[in-house]
Every structure is written in structure tokens, then in C-alpha cells.
Amino acid sequence: MRNFILFIRRFFNLILFLILEIVCIVLIEHTNTLQGNDIISSANTVSGLVYKKQSDVVYYFGLRKMNDSLLNENAFLRKQIDSLHSIDTLKDSLVHRKIYPTDTSLHIVKFADYIYRTARVINNSTNATDNYITINRGSNDGIAKNMAVISGTGIVGRVEHVSPHFASVISILSSKQKVSAKLKNGTNGYIIWDEKQPDVLIMTDVPQQEKVKKGDSVFTAVFSIFSPDILIGTVVKTEAIKKNTMQQIYLQSSTNFHNLQYVYVIENKMIMEKKKLEDSSGKK
Amino acid sequence: MNVYIKNILRFCIIILLQVLILNKINLRWWNEPSGFPVFIPYVYPLFILLLPFETPVWGLLILGFILGITVDTFMNTAGMHACAAILIAYLRTNVLSALLPRNLSEYDGLQPSIKTMGWMPFLVYSAFLIVLHHFVFFTIELWNLSNFGFLLLKVTASFLTSMLFIIVYLLLFTRQSSSRV
Known part of the structure; x- marks a missing residue:
């Protein structure tokens, strides 16, 4: 026993060093899973507050840019509304007709699918391997984990940590995150980030016979966590992979991650039901 | 000034400097696709470097851990900064005694x-x-370690700018008068 105590006294520093390093490694290991830990993240109360105070100051310098982007978005939404008005719903209501009176499968389900909540970005990073954004809304405002986050111009990321007043969002500029995407003609692929350039995304798994032109737009696919048809970016260049018959498409991200100010958090009301179904069928 | 108060103040200043100012500056040396990675300088290890000579190693380790975890909390990198900070806190005494002519005590x-x-x-x-x-x-x-060159590039670039900021910090916060604190 005495020898043991002497041993500990002699190597106390080394033992403490090793213990602390192991604590760190355990922490890193825990964040790399999807659940993560909410305490050591910028969603925690203290760091959230510091970031909020800073954002309150810096906020005023970006007002002009923000106004412009909101105007652009308004114009875009107006255009969409107008295009919806031009559809004659009475003529197109073939789906309303039931083939058999007892068959109820063909009536329109009103998917009041998505709830949009606005949030202000209070911290933002673009230079790490996994980039996070902190927003000033939390579970008190109805934000929950794994909700999708978009900006006025494109997709941003997914909510990862939530506290009562803040939430941290892992952006698509991250090695952990893949987003399903589709080309204009409906070809599916997914978006990854190469961890180098904050504006360049890569779309993979597109067959080589798809002809993709420079400047084509890429949108979110129906089965991603985002609502469908949100712009992701425009094609900069394409690159054929020799090993298989796929090609890589480099995209210019439509979201400007350097000056994100406001984002929308999308709650998909149907996603729990969908997930439950998919999980239960996956188990068998 | 009391040495404890001084170091607590320095801790706050360095954390705020790192988190609120340096983390917001995205340095890129030239702007091309597939060009140079974006990086930020890290000056917060300076806190460990500037602790008094007689701080025991266990004290350094615990302070390094607190410092690292604080930075991690702000940057959402749970444990990564702490891991690196603890390592340099552990090696600090050895490096100092190797460099200084007299005994540390x-x-x-x-x-x-x-x-x-x-x-x-x-x-x-x-x-x-x-x-x-x-x-x-x-x-x-x-x-x-598959793209080791990229890692080295990032380390070198970040290191050069960190040193630049550390020298600026030292020039700003070192008293020029002969009265020693």
C-alpha cells in the first residue's frame, strides 16, 4: 500500500495528465455521435449570452446588406405566388374525383407539412472541419434537434444542440453531413463538403451520362430533411471519376456563409411519422 | 496587482480576444477555388505560456483543461482544444527548464x-x-493523415499568424517602464 501511494506521488503529474487527456478524448468521442452533449457547445447559456451580446453590437453594421437580401427574397416569393395564381385549380382537380366511392386513398391530403420559424444568427464559423452556427432560438421557441435550417437564399444545416434559449446548428460545411440533392431534371445525388473552401460544395453519385452545364442549379431532393426544391447552388465545373461511371459536380453554394444574418428553422410535422415507419421497416 | 487577480483578468481578456475577435477573422491568403484553406490564428495558449514560473505542473494541467474546455464551449469542438492545451501545459515546465540558464525555483x-x-x-x-x-x-x-500536406499547410499558416498576433499582444501588454509587476 505504501509503495502504491509513493508511486502515485511520484507520477502524480503524469497520471493527472493522462486522466485529463482521456476525459478530453471521451468528450470528443461523444460529440462525434449524433446525440452529442449539449453542455459543451455554443448553445449553452453562458457562451450563448456572450455571442448574443456581441451580435447585438455587430448587428447594426449589416443592416443594409440584410435589407437588400430580404428585398430579393420578397421579390422571389412574389414571383412564386403569381405563378401559383395562374393555375386554374378547378380545371386541374382531376385528383378530387374518386374512382370508387368507397376508396378514400385518392383525396388530397392537406400536408400542412412545414412550420417556418425565423432566428437570428449570433455566431458563425466557416473555417473549421465541422462548422457550427449558433442561433438565438431554443427549445422554448419550439426548436428541436434535427430540424432543418435554411437561409433566404439556400440551405444552411441541421439543428444539433438545443438549450432553452439557444441552439447550435451544424452547417452543411461539415464532414459529418450529407444532403440529398437533385439536378434540374430530377437526377438524385448527394452533397458533401471537401473541408477546404467555404463556398464550394461537391455533388457526388451523379451518373456520367447526365450532361450538366455550367450554371445549372441544384435543389434539395424530396427525401432530404429540408423541404424540397430549395436551391443549394449552381454548377461551377464537373469532373468525371475514372474508377466508376460517376461524376463529381462542383457547386458554388447559393448561401453566403460569411455573412449569414437571419435563418429559418423548418419543422417538418410529418417527419416523425415517416421516420417511425422507416425505422420499423428497417429493423425487419 | 495580486498575481491571482492578474491571471484571472488575463484569462478573460484572452478568451474574449480569441472568441469575439480572432474567430471572426477568416484569414485566407489568396482566393481561388481549390486554393488555400481558410484558417484562424489561435492565441489563447498564450495564457498557459504566461503563467508564473513557480506554478506546479498539476496546476498548469488543471488551468490548461479549464482554458481548453472554455474555448471548446465557444467553438463547438468539445475536447479538441482542451486536448492540445493540456499537452502544452504538461510540457511547459520541461521546455522552460531546458531553455533557462538557472534553475526554475x-x-x-x-x-x-x-x-x-x-x-x-x-x-x-x-x-x-x-x-x-x-x-x-x-x-x-x-x-x-491521408492528406498530410494539407495538414502541414494548415499548421504552418495558422502558426505564422498566431505568432504574429502573440508578438503584437506582447508588445501591447508589456509594460515599458522599469517598475516590475
């Missing part, structure tokens, strides 16, 4: 600075530990 009540050590030894001391810190941090962050 003879520097009573002093702290490592350009005044007590001179420019050259202090720069070697800080450069060594900062390179180590950056190397460990970026290795953990990237976590694959």
Missing part, C-alpha cells in the same frame, strides 16, 4: 515574458509550444 515571483527571459528565448519557447499545440489540434480536427 530561482525565478521566484516572476513570470515568463520578454523582460525576464529576453526576446530570443521567449520566442523559441512560445514557438515550440505553439507549433506543438497547432499540430495536435489540427491532427485531431482533420483526423486523417
Whole structure:
């Protein structure tokens, strides 16, 4: 026993060093899973507050840019509304007709699918391997984990940590995150980030016979966590992979991650039901 | 000023400097697709470098852990900064005793600075530990050695700018008058 105590006294520093390093490694290991830990993240109360105070100051310098982007978005939404008005719903209501009176499968389900909540970005990073954004809304405002986050111009990321007043969002500029995407003609692929350039995304798994032109737009696919048809970016260049018959498409991200100010958090009301179904069928 | 209050103040200043100012500056040296990676300078290890000479190793380790976890909390990198900070806190005493001519216990009540050590030894001391810190941090962050060149590029670029900011910090916060604190 005495020898043991002497041993500990002699190597106390080394033992403490090793213990602390192991604590760190355990922490890193825990964040790399999807659940993560909410305490050591910028969603925690203290760091959230510091970031909020800073954002309150810096906020005023970006007002002009923000106004412009909101105007652009308004114009875009107006255009969409107008295009919806031009559809004659009475003529197109073939789906309303039931083939058999007892068959109820063909009536329109009103998917009041998505709830949009606005949030202000209070911290933002673009230079790490996994980039996070902190927003000033939390579970008190109805934000929950794994909700999708978009900006006025494109997709941003997914909510990862939530506290009562803040939430941290892992952006698509991250090695952990893949987003399903589709080309204009409906070809599916997914978006990854190469961890180098904050504006360049890569779309993979597109067959080589798809002809993709420079400047084509890429949108979110129906089965991603985002609502469908949100712009992701425009094609900069394409690159054929020799090993298989796929090609890589480099995209210019439509979201400007350097000056994100406001984002929308999308709650998909149907996603729990969908997930439950998919999980239960996956188990068998 | 009391040495404890002074170090607590320095802790706050360095954390705020790192988190609120330096983390917002995305340095890129030239702007091309597939060009240079974006990076930020890390000056917070300076807090460990500037602790008084007689701080025991366990104290350094615990302070390093607190410092690292605080930075991690702000940057959402749970444990990565702490890991690197603890390593340099552990090695600090050895590096200091290797660089200084006299025994460490003879520097009573002093702290490592350009005044007590001179420019050259202090720069070697800080450069060594900062390179180590950056190397460990970026290795953990990237976590694959397949593109080793990219890792080295990131470490070098970040290290050079970190040293630049550390020198600026030292020039700003070192008292020029002869009265020693």
C-alpha cells in the first residue's frame, strides 16, 4: 500500500495528465455521435449570452446588406405566388374525383407539412472541419434537434444542440453531413463538403451520362430533411471519376456563409411519422 | 496587482480576444477555388505560456483543461482544444527548464515574458509550444493523415499568424517602464 501511494506521488503529474487527456478524448468521442452533449457547445447559456451580446453590437453594421437580401427574397416569393395564381385549380382537380366511392386513398391530403420559424444568427464559423452556427432560438421557441435550417437564399444545416434559449446548428460545411440533392431534371445525388473552401460544395453519385452545364442549379431532393426544391447552388465545373461511371459536380453554394444574418428553422410535422415507419421497416 | 487577480483578468481578456475577435477573422491568403484553406490564428495558449514560473505542473494541467474546455464551449469542438492545451501545459515546465540558464525555483515571483527571459528565448519557447499545440489540434480536427500536406499547410499558416498576433499582444501588454509587476 505504501509503495502504491509513493508511486502515485511520484507520477502524480503524469497520471493527472493522462486522466485529463482521456476525459478530453471521451468528450470528443461523444460529440462525434449524433446525440452529442449539449453542455459543451455554443448553445449553452453562458457562451450563448456572450455571442448574443456581441451580435447585438455587430448587428447594426449589416443592416443594409440584410435589407437588400430580404428585398430579393420578397421579390422571389412574389414571383412564386403569381405563378401559383395562374393555375386554374378547378380545371386541374382531376385528383378530387374518386374512382370508387368507397376508396378514400385518392383525396388530397392537406400536408400542412412545414412550420417556418425565423432566428437570428449570433455566431458563425466557416473555417473549421465541422462548422457550427449558433442561433438565438431554443427549445422554448419550439426548436428541436434535427430540424432543418435554411437561409433566404439556400440551405444552411441541421439543428444539433438545443438549450432553452439557444441552439447550435451544424452547417452543411461539415464532414459529418450529407444532403440529398437533385439536378434540374430530377437526377438524385448527394452533397458533401471537401473541408477546404467555404463556398464550394461537391455533388457526388451523379451518373456520367447526365450532361450538366455550367450554371445549372441544384435543389434539395424530396427525401432530404429540408423541404424540397430549395436551391443549394449552381454548377461551377464537373469532373468525371475514372474508377466508376460517376461524376463529381462542383457547386458554388447559393448561401453566403460569411455573412449569414437571419435563418429559418423548418419543422417538418410529418417527419416523425415517416421516420417511425422507416425505422420499423428497417429493423425487419 | 495580486498575481491571482492578474491571471484571472488575463484569462478573460484572452478568451474574449480569441472568441469575439480572432474567430471572426477568416484569414485566407489568396482566393481561388481549390486554393488555400481558410484558417484562424489561435492565441489563447498564450495564457498557459504566461503563467508564473513557480506554478506546479498539476496546476498548469488543471488551468490548461479549464482554458481548453472554455474555448471548446465557444467553438463547438468539445475536447479538441482542451486536448492540445493540456499537452502544452504538461510540457511547459520541461521546455522552460531546458531553455533557462538557472534553475526554475530561482525565478521566484516572476513570470515568463520578454523582460525576464529576453526576446530570443521567449520566442523559441512560445514557438515550440505553439507549433506543438497547432499540430495536435489540427491532427485531431482533420483526423486523417491521408492528406498530410494539407495538414502541414494548415499548421504552418495558422502558426505564422498566431505568432504574429502573440508578438503584437506582447508588445501591447508589456509594460515599458522599469517598475516590475
